[in-house]
Structure formats: C-alpha cells, structure tokens
Amino acid sequence: MARTPFTLAALSTAAVPGLEVVATREHTTGEHGDYDAATMRTADGRELIVRVPRTQAAETEQAADLIALGAMTGGIRSRLPFEVPTPLGQAPYDGSRAVVYDFLPGRPLELDRVHGEMAVSAGQAVAAIHSLPSGFVLDAGLPQQSADDAQHAVMSVIDRAQATGSLPAALRTRWYQAAADQAMWRFAPTVINGALSADSLLVDDAAVRAVIGWSALSIGDPARDLAWVMGAQPEAAEAVFSWYEMGRQASPDPRLQHRALLHAELDLARWLLHGHELHDQAIIADAEAMLDTLVERVHQNGVDPLEQATGPVLDAAQVEQLLSDRPTHSAGLAPVEEESGENVESQRSSNSDDE
Incomplete structure (x- = not known):
C-alpha cells in the first residue's frame, strides 16, 4: 500500500x-x-x-x-x-x-534535447565521473571489473539469454562475434556510475545539474555509462562522445562507441533475463518483441557486424525508437547478475524513478 x-x-x-x-x-x-x-x-x-x-x-x-x-x-x-x-x-x-x-532540482534529460550546450554538458558530466580517482571506490569495497571481466560478463549475458530459448540466432551470432573480438576489450577500466541513463541526469534548460542513482558505482567499462547516448540523434551522439573524449584527456578508446552500442542492445537481453527471473510473461513477451524488432532492423539495413569498426550499426533515430521503451536499470528493476570474474560483485540498478 x-x-x-x-x-x-x-x-x-x-x-x-x-x-x-x-x-x-x-x-x-x-x-x-x-x-x-x-x-x-x-x-x-x-x-x-x-x-x-x-x-x-x-x-x-x-x-x-x-x-x-x-x-x-x-x-x-x-x-x-x-x-x-x-x-x-x-x-x-x-x-x-x-x-x-x-532534494536536487531538475528534470530527467530527454534524448531529443541532447544537442548544443546540453550535449557538451552531458559529455563533460560523464567524463568527470570517469576521471575520478579509483581509490575511494576500492576503499569502500565496491565492485571492480577488469577489461577481461567485462568481456566475460557480456559473454555470460549472451549465453544466459540463449539458454532461455528466446534469443534470435542472428543476434546471438552478432553479439558473440563482438564479445569475442579482443580488440573491442582493450580499454582502461575507470570509475563508473554503472547504471547511468538519460533519466539519471537531472537538467535545466542548458546543462546537467545533478546525477542520481549511484547504486552500481564501481570500477569497470566506461562504455556502460554511455550506452544511453546511442538513443540520441546521430549529430548529438557524436557531440556527446567528442566532448566526453575532450573531458577525459586520456588515450583515445577507438572502440568506445561500439561497446556502448553493444551494451545498449544487450539491455534487451537483460530485460529478457529479468522477466525469466520473475517468471513474468508480460516482461518476457515485451523483451521478445523488442529482440525481434532489432533482428528485423539489422537485416533490413544490411549492417556490418559489431566487431568491425564501421560506425553505428543502426541510425540513431532507429535506436531511439527501439530503445525508448527499453527499461533503464532503475529503481525496482532487479539487477541481472553478470559473471565477471572473482573480483566482481554484480550490483546493478539505476536511476531513481519514484511514483
């Protein structure tokens, strides 16, 4: 009640x-x-x-x-x-x-507002998180994930989704080829929010003013915090990534956007797994429908495999349409554990949607 x-x-x-x-x-x-x-x-x-x-x-x-x-x-x-x-x-x-x-004022960021000053602010905000020193995360005993751990975690999600019998073969092949591509996983782990979404970013008319939802704070793959960007328009997404890279002032990560897109697509598999964990047929049916839609779009566009550095596999408008109703890992979405090595404790969640 x-x-x-x-x-x-x-x-x-x-x-x-x-x-x-x-x-x-x-x-x-x-x-x-x-x-x-x-x-x-x-x-x-x-x-x-x-x-x-x-x-x-x-x-x-x-x-x-x-x-x-x-x-x-x-x-x-x-x-x-x-x-x-x-x-x-x-x-x-x-x-x-x-x-x-x-109480932190502001409204959740809407993807169609990611342009101009907002794209700059969003990129800089994520860069600031990833530039934090790792010591405070380690001192607090929060999870830490190496690049190898991140790769194994992704493979685990794919395998577990496959085991449900609901994962289309084309997506399993597509995702597993990307997960097996060693070049994809050559990155330096950083401090990450771990469950960042557009809803996590509270904004005014020009900038990000606050970030909420820190339950998955950890050290891991920075691309996880940028998966939400793939739902923005192409120019806006490029702007966010550009300002992010300038804000990091670190060695370029040439596969960052590809891993971000992979994580965005895998959120559909995570939603499927969540439905199976709850034995919720409505969630399962919803996830299956979104997976089928993704398969159709992959085939219709004749896109290249994710492991090839050929740019976004779907245009941003299609990603936004497909993922706009994708559940964020927010309050109430039970975390889907990802096997990621001996040193990894899986804590996922998201932002704080209240009702």
Whole structure:
C-alpha cells in the first residue's frame, strides 16, 4: 500500500532529529513506482525528499546507493561539475526504511534535447565521473571489473539469454562475434556510475545539474555509462562522445562507441533475463518483441557486424525508437547478475524513478 506524503513526512522527522516539516507533497516521475516518495519544505527553508522502497529489489538498490553515496566524500564531490544526493538520515518502517535526502532540482534529460550546450554538458558530466580517482571506490569495497571481466560478463549475458530459448540466432551470432573480438576489450577500466541513463541526469534548460542513482558505482567499462547516448540523434551522439573524449584527456578508446552500442542492445537481453527471473510473461513477451524488432532492423539495413569498426550499426533515430521503451536499470528493476570474474560483485540498478 502506498504511503501518503503525510506519513512520509512523519517518518522524516524520525529520521532527522529536529526536522520541522511545514509542507509536503507526493513526488513522482510517473514511471516505475518502486518507491513511495515525497518532497518536503522545512521550517528553515530547505527542500528535502524522503523515499521508502516498495519492493525487495528497490530496498537492495537503496542500500547499495547509500554505500556509494557514503563513499563520495566532499573532496570527491568537488571534482564533479554537478550535484550528487546527500543522505541526511534514515528511519526503520514496516520492515524497510525511509531515507531522507536533500532534494536536487531538475528534470530527467530527454534524448531529443541532447544537442548544443546540453550535449557538451552531458559529455563533460560523464567524463568527470570517469576521471575520478579509483581509490575511494576500492576503499569502500565496491565492485571492480577488469577489461577481461567485462568481456566475460557480456559473454555470460549472451549465453544466459540463449539458454532461455528466446534469443534470435542472428543476434546471438552478432553479439558473440563482438564479445569475442579482443580488440573491442582493450580499454582502461575507470570509475563508473554503472547504471547511468538519460533519466539519471537531472537538467535545466542548458546543462546537467545533478546525477542520481549511484547504486552500481564501481570500477569497470566506461562504455556502460554511455550506452544511453546511442538513443540520441546521430549529430548529438557524436557531440556527446567528442566532448566526453575532450573531458577525459586520456588515450583515445577507438572502440568506445561500439561497446556502448553493444551494451545498449544487450539491455534487451537483460530485460529478457529479468522477466525469466520473475517468471513474468508480460516482461518476457515485451523483451521478445523488442529482440525481434532489432533482428528485423539489422537485416533490413544490411549492417556490418559489431566487431568491425564501421560506425553505428543502426541510425540513431532507429535506436531511439527501439530503445525508448527499453527499461533503464532503475529503481525496482532487479539487477541481472553478470559473471565477471572473482573480483566482481554484480550490483546493478539505476536511476531513481519514484511514483
């Protein structure tokens, strides 16, 4: 049962001693509804948000998010050109817990708005995350994934999707050829958000102002944080990648965009696996339909295999149409574990869609 804003405000006063709430309202993005959430205005003029998980998956995600945010010290946050949520307190409730954060204004980024200054800001925002020193991630005991681990994780997703009996043979061949291409996996692992999507980026009219959803913070493949870019228009996607590369000031990764596209396509397989884990026939049918659509577009366009450095395999408009309804790894989407080596703990999630 959904908790009312008044119930959530009362929980907030228990979570943050001395907190005086003068106004509250329901907070929702109108999508997944894996949290009950409310925004509050306090007597001292602050705006806060309180969130309570509705599902076990959301509760697990919230716990991982708190660990990640706790690892992000003031020094780490000062290196980022955007704001990151700050947990202010928590209180147990009905077998779960309510967590109060400072409220970060902004609206989720829409892919058709990725152009001009917004493309610059988005590229620089992702570059800033990937330029963070790795020590704080390691000190917090968060997952770390080598390039080999990333390659093996992708192969595991493909194999497990194949085992469902629902993966079209053409996609298995296409993806496995890319996964087996050693040149694809010659990259330097970086600090990554791990579940970044357009919805994770809170923006105003010109720039990224905040990034939410840090439950998959880790060291791994930077292309994972750029998969969402493949849904933008071609010029916009190129602009984001260009500003990203300038922001990194690191050795070029010639296969970055190809891995990003591979991850974007594999999210359909992850959605299929999620449906099988939940035994949810509606999710399974949805994933199968999207996989069939991808097969048709691959054949219709006569595209080259992913392992060949020949540019995007689909034009961006087609990718956007196909993936616009693709679930982001956000609140409530149970993480699909990826076998990625002895040192890898699979923690996936996404951004914080509240209802």
